Amino acid sequence: MAPFLAHEDHGGSGDPAAVPLVLVHGHPFDRTMWTPQSEVFAASRRVIAPDLRGYGASPVSPALTDFGGFARDIEALLDELGVASCVLAGVSMGGQIAMECYGRFPHRVRGLVLADTSPVAETPEGRTARRAMADRLLREGMRGYADEVLEKMVAPYADPEVKAHVHRMMTATRPEGAAAALRARAERPDYRELLSRATVPALVVVGADDTYTPVAGAEALHALLPDASLCVVEGAAHLPNLERPERFNAALAEFLARVDARV
Template identity: 75%
Template sequence: MAPFLAYEDKGPTQGPASSRQPHTPPVPLVLVHGHPFDRSMWSPQIRTFSRDRRVVAPDLRGYGASPAAPAVTDFSGFARDVEALLDELEVDTCVLAGLSMGGQIVMDCYRLFPERLRGLVLADTFPAAETPEGVRTRDAMADRLLAEGLGGYADEVLERMVAPYASPQVKAHVHAMMTGTSPQGAAAALRARARRPDYTALLARVHVPALVVVGADDTYTPVSDARALHAALPDATLHVVEGAAHLPNLERPEEFDRALAAFLAHVDARRQPSSAPARP
C-alpha cells in the first residue's frame, strides 16, 4: 500500500553485501510526524542525522504531499503504511520515532512488527485509548475541518502547538503545515485516531530501548504523561526539553538532537559485534 506515500530518504544506504564494510552501519532512523503536520516538521533532524545514517521521513496518508485517498479508516492503517514503505525502501530494521499522533503510530508499529524495530522514540505522546468524551470531541473536530478547512483551527491552536514565546520562524512553519493539510485527510485521521486501541499494556512488552521526550510547557501531553510513559517502559530514558511546548524538535532542535544523538549511539552500540574472543 505505501509506495503512494511521499517521503524523504536521505543519508548513506547500505550497499550490496560484497561491498559492505566489516563494521555494523548505523541503524536507519524513520521519523513519523504528528497531526496536522507533514514530514517537514522533522527538517532539523533530517538535516542533522542524515550526515552519517539513513533517515526516512514519510508524509502520512492524507498529509503533506501524500494523497488523502484511499482514506485511512482504521488507525493501524498508518502503521501498515509505514511497514509497506520500509519494505519498498528495503529498510529491514530501524529506530522508529514519532511525535504526538506519530508516537501512537510508533506504538502501533511495535504492536504489529516489533521484530523490525531496534529502538523507539516517543515524543509528546501518550498510550491510552480515547475516552468517550474524547471520541465525541475528535468526531466533532473532523466535521468542523471538513466544513471550514484548517485555517481557523490553526489560528486557535498555534500557541499550544508551540509555546507563545517560540520564534516567529517556527510559528510560521507550524502554521503553514497546519493550513496546508488536507481537510479530508485530517478528518479521516481524527476519526481513526479516536478509535485507536489502548497501548498501555503493550509498553511493558517493549524489549528495545526507548527515548521519551517532552516539552516542559506542553499542555496537550504534559510532563506528567511523559513520566508515566517512561515508568511503564522496561528500558527507557526521559528527556524534558525546557523552553518548548508540543513540538520540541522544532522549538529547541539543538537540545532535542543532542538527546536523540545520545540515544542513537546507545542503540548503535548494542548492535556492534563484540571484539572479545569467543570462549573455547
C-alpha cells in the first residue's frame, strides 16, 4: 500500500465550483517550492501540495522503482482527501509525474500545468548519468550537488532569498529519496503520444533562461498538446514559479479561470 504523503491542504473557502489545484514539486525539492502559489490561490480554491515519497516529510520507503509509484501515491492522496478531480501542476520532474498521472487516471485531471519539463524519454546517456548521480548522492550526500547546480536551478541573477530557499530544499533532501527518484526518472517512458491525445487544456511554462529544459523544448511541448497555451517567463531559469512568482501566478490564474469556465 502506498504511504500517506505529507502535504499541505489549503483553502476550500472560495468558490465551491473552483477546480482544486494539486501542486507537484520537482527534484530535489519539497512542497515549500510552491509557497508563492499556495498563498495566492488558496483564497479562491482548494490547493494541495504534497511532499513526494522520499522528499520533505514524506517517507522514503518502500523505495520507488518507476514514475508509476509517484502517480499511485498522488492518486491515493486524492482518495484520502476526497478530491474527485483537479488541475495538476508540476515543475520539472513534477511535470513528468503529472504526465504519468494523466496517463493513469485521466478522468480525474481537469487541466495540466507543465512547467520547465520534457515529455521525452531519457536517452541512454541520460540513464547512465542519472544512475551515476544516484550513486554519488548516496556516497557523498546532497551538499556538493546542491552547490554545483544552484545557479542552473535558478538564474545566477536570482534574488538571494530565492537562491537560499532552493539551496535549503536541496540540502535537506535525504540522499536515499533523491537517489530512488533519479533511478525512477532514468526509466521514465515517452509521454509524447499520450499528450498528443490529451482532451484537457494545458498550460506550458518555461523560464527564458532555463538550460535544463530550454524554450525550444517548451515550444515543442506546446505544439504537441491539442489545447495548450505557452508562457515564457523572462528573467527566470528552471524555477520560474519561485524566481518570478507574479508572472507565473498571472499565467496560472488565467489558465485556472479557463478550466473553471469549462465546468
